[in-house]
Amino acid sequence: MRDENGKVEFLQGNEACAEGAIAAGCRFFAGYPITPSTEIAERMSARLPEVGGVYVQMEDEIASLAAVIGASWAGVKAMTATSGPGFSLMQEHMGYAVMTETPCVVVNIQRGGPSTGQPTKASQGDVMQARWGSHGDYEVVALSPYDVQEMFDLTVECFNWAETLRVPAVLLADEVVGHMRERVVLREDVETVDRELPPEGEEVERPFPLEPDDLVPPMPVFGRGHRVHVTGLTHDERGYPCTDDPEVHRKLVRRLCNKVRKRAGEIHESVGYDFIERDSDIALVAYGGCARTVLEAAEEAGVTVFRPKVIHPFDEGLVRRLLDGYEVLVVEMNLGQYYEMVKMALDPDCVHLLGYPGGYPPTPERVVEEVERLGG
Amino acid sequence: MDVEDVLRMDRWPHILCPGCGNGTILNVLARELAERFENGDLDPDKTVLVSGIGCSSRLPGYFRLDSLHTTHGRPLAFATGLKTANPDLEVIVITGDGDAAAIGGNHLIHAARRNLDVTVICANNYIYGMTGGQVSPTTPEGDVSTTTPYGNPEPPFDLCELVMGAGAPHVERWTTAHPVQLKAAIGRALDREGFSFIDVLSQCPTNYGRRNGFRDAREMVEWLRENTSTRDEEGKIRIGILRDEEREPFHARIRKVLEKAGGDGD
Amino acid sequence: MRIKEEFCKGCFLCVWVCPVDALDESDRRNEKGYRLPEQVGRCTGCRQCEMICPDVAIEVVEADEG
Numbered sequence: 001m002r003d004e005n006g007k008v009e010f011l012q013g014n015e016a017c018a019e020g021a022i023a024a025g026c027r028f029f030a031g032y033p034i035t036p037s038t039e040i041a042e043r044m045s046a047r048l049p050e051v052g053g054v055y056v057q058m059e060d061e062i063a064s065l066a067a068v069i070g071a072s073w074a075g076v077k078a079m080t081a082t083s084g085p086g087f088s089l090m091q092e093h094m095g096y097a098v099m100t101e102t103p104c105v106v107v108n109i110q111r112g113g114p115s116t117g118q119p120t121k122a123s124q125g126d127v128m129q130a131r132w133g134s135h136g137d138y139e140v141v142a143l144s145p146y147d148v149q150e151m152f153d154l155t156v157e158c159f160n161w162a163e164t165l166r167v168p169a170v171l172l173a174d175e176v177v178g179h180m181r182e183r184v185v186l187r188e189d190v191e192t193v194d195r196e197l198p199p200e201g202e203e204v205e206r207p208f209p210l211e212p213d214d215l216v217p218p219m220p221v222f223g224r225g226h227r228v229h230v231t232g233l234t235h236d237e238r239g240y241p242c243t244d245d246p247e248v249h250r251k252l253v254r255r256l257c258n259k260v261r262k263r264a265g266e267i268h269e270s271v272g273y274d275f276i277e278r279d280s281d282i283a284l285v286a287y288g289g290c291a292r293t294v295l296e297a298a299e300e301a302g303v304t305v306f307r308p309k310v311i312h313p314f315d316e317g318l319v320r321r322l323l324d325g326y327e328v329l330v331v332e333m334n335l336g337q338y339y340e341m342v343k344m345a346l347d348p349d350c351v352h353l354l355g356y357p358g359g360y361p362p363t364p365e366r367v368v369e370e371v372e373r374l375g376g
Numbered sequence: 377m378d379v380e381d382v383l384r385m386d387r388w389p390h391i392l393c394p395g396c397g398n399g400t401i402l403n404v405l406a407r408e409l410a411e412r413f414e415n416g417d418l419d420p421d422k423t424v425l426v427s428g429i430g431c432s433s434r435l436p437g438y439f440r441l442d443s444l445h446t447t448h449g450r451p452l453a454f455a456t457g458l459k460t461a462n463p464d465l466e467v468i469v470i471t472g473d474g475d476a477a478a479i480g481g482n483h484l485i486h487a488a489r490r491n492l493d494v495t496v497i498c499a500n501n502y503i504y505g506m507t508g509g510q511v512s513p514t515t516p517e518g519d520v521s522t523t524t525p526y527g528n529p530e531p532p533f534d535l536c537e538l539v540m541g542a543g544a545p546h547v548e549r550w551t552t553a554h555p556v557q558l559k560a561a562i563g564r565a566l567d568r569e570g571f572s573f574i575d576v577l578s579q580c581p582t583n584y585g586r587r588n589g590f591r592d593a594r595e596m597v598e599w600l601r602e603n604t605s606t607r608d609e610e611g612k613i614r615i616g617i618l619r620d621e622e623r624e625p626f627h628a629r630i631r632k633v634l635e636k637a638g639g640d641g642d
Numbered sequence: 643m644r645i646k647e648e649f650c651k652g653c654f655l656c657v658w659v660c661p662v663d664a665l666d667e668s669d670r671r672n673e674k675g676y677r678l679p680e681q682v683g684r685c686t687g688c689r690q691c692e693m694i695c696p697d698v699a700i701e702v703v704e705a706d707e708g
Contacts, residue, residue, distance in 0.1 A: 049637030063453035070457025231445035395653030399696020555693035
């Protein structure tokens with residue numbers, strides 16, 4: 001079946017994610033089996049060879065993200081997919097991708113944690129880990145899809161922002177959206193972004209400029225005469241290790257953070273969000289699989305609801321503009337992670353939490369009950 | 377092409393200690409590459425160096441080539457992505473005994489099993505030099521390090537046996553006391569398709585030698601020359617070509633998968 | 643033979659490897675204080691010193707070049 005935008009299929013969220021990756025131009029996937037993300041690897045292993053791409057099942061998740069970063073330096077759009085324990089193993093390489101400014105996409109189909117937790121049950125327990133899991137100061141892009149169509153669409157967005165900003169982008173999905181089946185349009189009109197390249201065959205003298213107006217420098221490709229040295233050590237403009245000058249480190253880390261932070265508003269506007277305003281004193285906030293019941297509950301209770309798709313970078317200004325003056329109830333499948341960020345943006349006394357640390361989202365009835373308890 | 381054309385001489389002198397075996401490895405690799413670039417056997421624009429963490433892993437940054445200085449133990453995993461995403465690249469991995477055999481041991485055996493087409497040069501100096509001289513998986517039993525003050529109670533790995541067991545088709549062992557032979561070995565490794573592994577017994581005078589009865593780098597290379605042999609000799613470490621076979625490399629097998637799936641573009 | 647003195651760290655592996663004892667330790671030091679090797683005998687051009695030097699500080703040249 002087709003509609004005007006592309007092929008219409010009835011797919012699982014994980015399968016739609018793989019199709020989104022292919023549509024975005026992903027031609028390399030390295031991964032390691034882990035519930036509840038494995039279907040992404042399975043679909044990529046079937047689909048990539050059809051379009052001339054490479055699939056490798058690595059020996060662990062550490063190696064998976066390493067191979068993805070290697071492929072990205074070969075000039076290929078690359079992705080891996082995992083869940084909690086694998087995402088934990090990937091953290092060192094999240095930091096490496098940030099430091100070396102390597103565009104790549106990491107899909108995390110969140111499951112119950114900590115540790116092995118509940119592999120087949122959903123959670124949103126990795127919201128903070130996506131942002132703070134590796135050591136040092138850094139920023140990434142993390143997007144949270146709430147249905148199968150968004151598993152496709154936001155995977156494309158992850159690639160586009162990874163390429164635009166030269167950062168790892170995380171598709172911060174959960175078992176609910178990863179495993180559900182819905183109608184999805186495999187859009188053929190997707191807009192894709194490719195990283196800016198330096199001229200071919202020319203040595204790049206300053207691959208990592210420190211100046212603020214060069215927040216995202218063009219990315220050299222190995223094998224094209226750019227002759228670039230890439231290191232996870234603090235490096236100067238030439239890419240050479242610089243381990244003893246704190247000023248170089250400060251400038252580099254500031255640029256790495258600012259190139260994402262300064263575009264937080266633009267990222268939110270471009271990826272989009274749902275804001276359904278109703279005549280109410282209470283506003284609900286939810287994202288990802290959890291938002292499905294919360295949107296329904298908001299309608300039932302007649303209250304305003306905000307559903308961000310961009311989890312990181314957090315846009316304080318947007319949250320303040322939309323939610324200032326409300327009694328805000330954040331509903332999420334953890335014990336309060338996005339909640340902490342919302343509290344920092346608003347009067348903390350006006351921000352409340354309905355936290356379900358995994359398993360499944362609260363029912364609409366349970367959310368309505370909580371709204372009523374708050375006086376809505 | 378001169379050796380200095382291959383190196384980033386603006387970074388000289390390098391950070392390695394006086395008499396460091398890694399310097400000799402850097403030197404002969406640079407000379408072998410310079411010759412190959414000169415006679416057209418190898419394209420410098422397609423030659424890529426990848427390393428992990430440690431003293432030896434600093435070498436790629438001194439070459440005027442594309443180079444990826446990665447995380448501790450993982451250079452072969454990064455190299456897997458580089459090489460399979462672009463099989464036209466000539467990928468050389470520089471690693472050490474701690475990098476390759478401890479934290480990166482899993483990647484080492486799997487890269488060998490897959491027969492990833494890379495040349496691995498392992499600077500095996502029996503010690504964690506960068507962090508000040510801790511015991512490594514190749515430190516001989518009984519030797520003293522900062523974390524084995526009573527002598528190393530563990531038996532060491534034989535890295536060549538390890539990678540041969542995992543399927544590596546081309547394996548050689550040399551030492552920094554054999555620069556001429558080492559250069560030739562690197563040349564053979566570059567010629568071979570598939571996983572080539574060169575175990576280079578090397579000296580760390582600063583953090584291994586001085587704690588184990590060697591006064592300087594000269595005494596250490598002297599020991600390496602006297603205690604190794606290209607024949608099986610009682611009491612000596614076997615050096616030379618330990619295996620030289622042909623096996624289909626990983627990227628060729630991936631190519632066959634693409635052909636089956638119809639994505640090979642032909 | 644040319645020794646790039648500014649790169650030498652005085653390890654004397656060149657002295658050790660030379661099969662004809664054409665090199666020896668000298669008392670001269672470079673700016674960093676490392677003692678330098680010197681040529682004391684006839685070089686046969688085997689280039690082993692050039693290759694073993696960890697600092698890439700030795701260049702073996704034809705006699706008529708310098």
